[in-house]
Amino acid sequence: MFDQHRLSVLTDRYAGVIGHRPTACVVTFGCQMNAHDSEKIKGVLAEAGFRLSDQEESDFVIYNTCTVRENANTRVYGRLGQLKNYKKDHPHMIIAVCGCMMQEQRAAAELKNRLPFVDLVFGTFNLDRFPVLLEQTLINRLGNIHETLVEIYEKEYAGEADRLPSKRSFTFKAGVNIMYGCNNFCSYCIVPYVRGRERSRTKEEIMQEIKMLHQDGVKEIMLLGQNVNSYGKTLENPVSFAQLLECVAAESGMERIRFMTSHPKDLSDDLIRVMAENQTVCKHLHLPVQSGSNRILKAMNRRYTRENYLALVDKLRKAIPDLSLTTDIMIGFPGEEERDVADTIDLVKQAGFDNAFTFIYSKRQGTPAATMPGQIDGETAAARFNQLLEAVHETAYKRCERFVGMTLPVMIEDQNRHQEGWMTGRTEHNLLVHFPTDSCRIGSTVPVKIVESKGFYLIGRRV
Numbered sequence: 001m002f003d004q005h006r007l008s009v010l011t012d013r014y015a016g017v018i019g020h021r022p023t024a025c026v027v028t029f030g031c032q033m034n035a036h037d038s039e040k041i042k043g044v045l046a047e048a049g050f051r052l053s054d055q056e057e058s059d060f061v062i063y064n065t066c067t068v069r070e071n072a073n074t075r076v077y078g079r080l081g082q083l084k085n086y087k088k089d090h091p092h093m094i095i096a097v098c099g100c101m102m103q104e105q106r107a108a109a110e111l112k113n114r115l116p117f118v119d120l121v122f123g124t125f126n127l128d129r130f131p132v133l134l135e136q137t138l139i140n141r142l143g144n145i146h147e148t149l150v151e152i153y154e155k156e157y158a159g160e161a162d163r164l165p166s167k168r169s170f171t172f173k174a175g176v177n178i179m180y181g182c183n184n185f186c187s188y189c190i191v192p193y194v195r196g197r198e199r200s201r202t203k204e205e206i207m208q209e210i211k212m213l214h215q216d217g218v219k220e221i222m223l224l225g226q227n228v229n230s231y232g233k234t235l236e237n238p239v240s241f242a243q244l245l246e247c248v249a250a251e252s253g254m255e256r257i258r259f260m261t262s263h264p265k266d267l268s269d270d271l272i273r274v275m276a277e278n279q280t281v282c283k284h285l286h287l288p289v290q291s292g293s294n295r296i297l298k299a300m301n302r303r304y305t306r307e308n309y310l311a312l313v314d315k316l317r318k319a320i321p322d323l324s325l326t327t328d329i330m331i332g333f334p335g336e337e338e339r340d341v342a343d344t345i346d347l348v349k350q351a352g353f354d355n356a357f358t359f360i361y362s363k364r365q366g367t368p369a370a371t372m373p374g375q376i377d378g379e380t381a382a383a384r385f386n387q388l389l390e391a392v393h394e395t396a397y398k399r400c401e402r403f404v405g406m407t408l409p410v411m412i413e414d415q416n417r418h419q420e421g422w423m424t425g426r427t428e429h430n431l432l433v434h435f436p437t438d439s440c441r442i443g444s445t446v447p448v449k450i451v452e453s454k455g456f457y458l459i460g461r462r463v
C-alpha cells in the first residue's frame with residue numbers, strides 16, 4: 001500500500017506552485033488489461049488529490065502504452081510530440097509513460113534519449129510502485145529537478161497492483177484480473193515478453209474482490225487474462241477456470257459474467273458445461289483463431305488445427321445454441337500464400353463468426369516470427385486484408401439479423417450520443433442496442449424488442 005497522506009501533502013505543495021488543484025489525464029492505448037491498469041493509476045491519482053480529466057491539456061498526463069503492433073508505438077510517439085509542444089508553454093506539466101511498450105528495454109531507453117521532456121517512465125512489472133514513483137516525481141518537480149525518472153524491473157514478481165485503489169470507468173461494470181502474463185509464446189506475439197510468465201490469483205482473492213464490487217453496485221464483471229483457460233494451473237491448490245467460473249456464477253450475485261480471452265487449445269468440456277448451465281454467464285465467447293490455415297497455425301505455434309477449431313465450434317454451438325462467437329484473425333503472417341488466405345476465409349464462413357477483430361501482421365522485434373523467411377509486403381497484406389474484411393462483414397451481418405423480432409434483456413450503458421432521448425445498452429451477446437426511451441437508469445436491465453439490424457449493432461424499442 002502507499003502513504004496516502006505523504007502523497008497528498010506533495011500534491012498540495014504542487015498545487016500551491018501551479019495555483020490550482022492539479023488535473024490528471026490517463027490515456028490507455030492497449031487492451032482490457034491495459035485499461036484495467038489505467039483504472040489503478042487513476043485510483044492512485046484521485047487519492048493523491050488530483051482531479052481526473054479526459055483532456056490532455058492537464059497538469060499530469062500519463063500514457064499507458066501498448067506494443068502488440070507497431071502502429072500502437074507510432075501513435076504514442078506522435079502524441080508525445082504534441083505533448084512536448086504543450087509543455088513548452090506549460091513548464092510545470094508532468095508527463096509519464098508506462099505500460100507494455102516501456103517493458104521493452106529498448107523502447108524505454110530510446111524514450112529517455114529521444115524525449116527528455118518525459119518525467120517518469122515505468123513498466124508493467126512494477127505498476128504497484130506507481131504511488132512511490134509519483135511521490136518521487138513530485139519531489140523532483142518541486143525541487144526543480146528535470147531528469148527523467150526511469151524504473152523498469154527485469155522480472156515479473158508476485159506483488160501485483162491488486163491492492164492499489166481503483167477508479168473504475170463505469171459504475172455498473174468492472175474488469176477483474178484473474179491472472180497475469182502468458183506462457184503460450186505464439187511466434188508473432190510480444191505479450192509474453194512484456195507481461196511475463198503466467199501467474200494466477202487465488203480463487204479466494206478473486207472472490208473477495210468480486211464481492212466488494214457487488215456491494216459497490218456492480219452488475220457485470222469481466223474476468224480478465226491473456227488465456228483464461230489455463231487459469232489456476234500454477235496455484236498451490238490448482239483450480240480450473242471452469243471451477244472458478246462456476247463459483248463466481250454461484251456466489252457473486254452478478255447479473256452478467258463475461259471472460260476474456262480464451263485460447264482454443266485448452267477450452268475444456270467442463271467450461272462449455274458451466275457456460276451452458278449458468279444463466280448469468282453471458283452467451284458470448286471470444287475465441288481467437290488467428291488463421292484458418294494449418295500451415296500458418298503451426299508456424300504461429302498456436303497448437304491446434306483448423307479441424308480442431310471447427311470441431312470445437314460445433315461442440316459449442318450444440319451445447320449453447322444461442323452462442324455469439326467472436327474472434328481475432330491476423331493476415332500477412334510470414335510465409336502466407338493466397339491459399340492460406342482462402343483457407344482463412346473459408347473458416348470464417350464455416351464458423352459463422354458474429355464478429356472478428358482483424359489485424360495485419362506486425363513484426364515485433366525479439367519474437368520468432370520476426371526472423372522467419374517470407375515476410376509479406378504491405379501492399380499484398382492490405383489487399384488480402386480487404387478480402388478477409390469482406391468475408392467477416394458478410395457473416396457478421398447475417399448473424400446480427402437473427403435477433404430481429406426477438407425481445408432481449410439489455411443492460412443500459414449510456415445516453416445515446418447522437419440521438420437525443422435515446423439510450424444505448426448491450427445484450428448478453430455483447431451487441432450494442434440503441435433505442436428511444438424517456439426513463440432508464442444506467443446499469444439497469446430492461447426488455448427491448450429488436451426492430452432492426454444494422455450489421456454490427458441493433459435498433460430496438462422498449463416493451
Ligand code: SAH
Nearest residue numbers: 188189226261288328329330359360361362
Ligand atoms: N491473448 C489473446 C490475445 C492478445 S493480443 C489471445 O491469445 O488471443 C490480441 C490480438 O492481437 C491477438 O489475438 C492477435 O490477433 C493480435 N496480435 C498479436 N500480436 C500481433 C502482431 N505481432 N501483429 C498483428 N497482430 C497481432
Ligand code: SF4
Nearest residue numbers: 182184185186189191
Ligand atoms: Fe500472445 Fe498467444 Fe499469449 Fe495471446 S496466447 S497473449 S496471442 S502469446
Ligand code: F3S
Nearest residue numbers: 030031066067068100
Ligand atoms: Fe497491448 Fe500489452 Fe495488452 S502489448 S494488447 S496492452 S497486454
